[in-house]
Amino acid sequence: MTLLQGIGLFLALIFITPAAAQTSLTSDWPCKQVRVAEMSLTGVINHPEISAEKKSWRDNADIADLVARLSARRTPLTEAEKLIDEFKKNSGGFRKERLSLLVSATFEVMNDERREVVNGLDRFGRRLKEMAERIREETQATRALQDRKPPDLEEIKKASETLQWRLRLFEEQRRMATFVCESPALIEQRFGALARAIVARMD
Secondary structure: OOOOHHHHHHHHHOOOHHHHHHHHHOOOOEEEOOOOOOHHHHHHHHOOOOOOOOOOOOHHHHHHHHHHHHHOOOOHHHHHHHHHHHHOOOOHHHHHHHHHHHHHHHHHHHHHHHHHHHHHHHHHHHHHHHHHHHHHHHHHHHHHHOOOOOOHHHHHHHHHHHHHHHHHHHHHHHHHHHHOOHHHHHHHHHHHHHHHHHOOOOO
């Protein structure tokens, strides 16, 4: 199999994968996971005293600070639970109300973060599609060079080297997407763990 045949096969394969099929038909989404733009609070935690309705909490310094620390992935969940325990202890007779507000505030922040990640993945997928199209065009141009009589061997060599470089770069980006595509689910999983920890301290 020649280089151009191999590149042609590679490009054909990437456009018949489920993720690529979805991307080409509906959006620039580059992931095999289904694109879900927003988290659902009730889909993660369902409690009668907790609502996804946005509430005023950003002017509440202790809640705003705690939400920032809880939502940060660098904060281990064990440490997060200790922070929640301390918050509960300092809430006095308003324990339920403040813990409920903490869940809503954490949801708002982490849902915003997840939305930004999803939008970033759309942009990433768009770049991948543009890179794939550029490789298609350069593959056709290189094939045209090979068909010339007489062929310019030096020009063919340069075009082939450029094509191989673009293909390597494209494959590196595709591998990166595999890891980045896990981010929305990881954010949702972390919020779920935090929400369950907070709700457990409400009763």
